Amino acid sequence: MNLKELARKLDLSPTTVSRALNGYPEVNEATRERVAAAARRYNYKPNTRAIRLATGRAMAVGHVIPLATRHEIVNPVFADFIAGAGEVYSRNGYDMLLSVVPDDNEERVYRELKSRGTVDGVILHAPRMEDPRIPLLVELDIPFVVHGRATGTTLPYSWVDVNNRRAFQRATEFLLDLGHRRIALINGLEFMDFALRRRRGYEDALTARGLTADPAIMVSEEMTETAGYRAALHMLALDQRPTAAIVSSMIMAMGVRRGFEERGLRVGRDVSIIIHDDELSYLRNGDDVPIFTATRSSVREAGRQAADMLISLITGKVTGPQELLLEAELIIGQSTGPFTG
CATH class of the missing domain: 3.40.50.2300 (Response regulator)
Structure with missing residues (x-):
């Protein structure tokens, strides 16, 4: 099924259907949900190339990973975060661009992503205190979401973090x-x-x-x-x-x-x-x-939430910095007991 056929079934214009599927804010929520439900029912998959031409978007999200010998990003929890984010990208028709770079090349890579228009936004990983990447991304005017927070950073920015x-x-x-x-x-x-x-x-x-x-x-x-x-x-x-x-x-x-x-x-x-x-x-x-x-x-749920937040920023569904603080649950297992002296 193509876009015109889906539009006829819904008695809507192809333009309205396209905008609803791509999260344009001028389409009301009821119409967006109706179109999304029909797309699922008829197994409609939008043409990514056509979306890129129509919207000017790259339909891709970037993850820039610094390759350091003493860095938390080598921890395998990263794979679960990416899996959660990837579910959201796939559902919304976005590709994922993963760049693994030396630490001192990180700024250059972000600038190249902006100048080439390779991605529509980025997820920033493993924030540090007063992280210099946050003011850089604000300067470059790239939509971004931080997985975590950066103590000492005064600029407003979007983040998803656990307490x-x-x-x-x-x-x-x-x-x-x-x-x-x-x-x-x-x-x-x-x-x-x-x-x-x-x-x-x-x-x-x-x-x-x-x-x-x-x-x-x-x-x-x-x-x-x-x-x-x-x-x-x-x-x-x-x-x-x-x-x-x-x-x-x-x-x-x-x-x-x-x-x-x-x-x-x-x-x-x-x-x-x-x-x-x-x-x-x-x-x-x-x-x-x-x-x-x-x-x-x-961490997989954190990936989903961060990706959802980023896509909402990219499409204009939300504007301004967004924040989400997730609470951890205390689970009692077999590894604790009373102090016995």
Whole structure:
């Protein structure tokens, strides 16, 4: 079925149908939904080349990935985020352009995307404090959404983020309620905004109970299994070892658990662990009963939400910076228990 045939079935003009399918703001919501439902019913797929000619859009979204040796973007949660975003792109007829570049080429790539008109917008990943990419994208006038937030950035911008500070505050409070006082923080790299917010949540909870964070049991590392393992061994060698740990990812926690168990500690009885679980499709935190107690927030859903937000900005369905803060759920698993002294 082509556009004209779909328009005849709906008793609408081809122009109206085209604009409804492409999110033009002048088409009212009822018409847009009616057209979308008919397109699904008749399995109508718009001609991407025709859309590009009609709208002047590239019908593509860019993801620029800096290739650094010590950078959180190497964490495999990125794949689930892309999977979620890709669902939305596919549904809306957009392609995805993935550029993997050296860190010092990032600005050049964004400028080339703008000058060539290769993409209609971009998702910005792994924001840092006072991230210089945000003012760059504002200057280039490219629609963009940040996956996360950038502390210290004063310009308004669109973002989708999980409430990392509150998640780690709740995790710390839970362990404090179980009687633990020597609680380790095994965090991601703290020039990354999410890791900074997680540390603040952890410190807030300790301060509220009259406790002071001990730097000897606080680690900031790449979120790998090996880094978690080394952090666990380091902390177990201290005169006053921690009785519990909050760990920034499932993968890192696997290393922490390996280190604890090598020293004869039973997780959930002798030592407690809480992790952040991105609810990865290929690395599940148990089946019926979670392996780890966790602050859980789906990174795939974050990908869907960020892509939806970006397409709304590209099409003009919304204007101005948009913000979405997702809350993490505290899931009780087998890795925590009361402090037994």
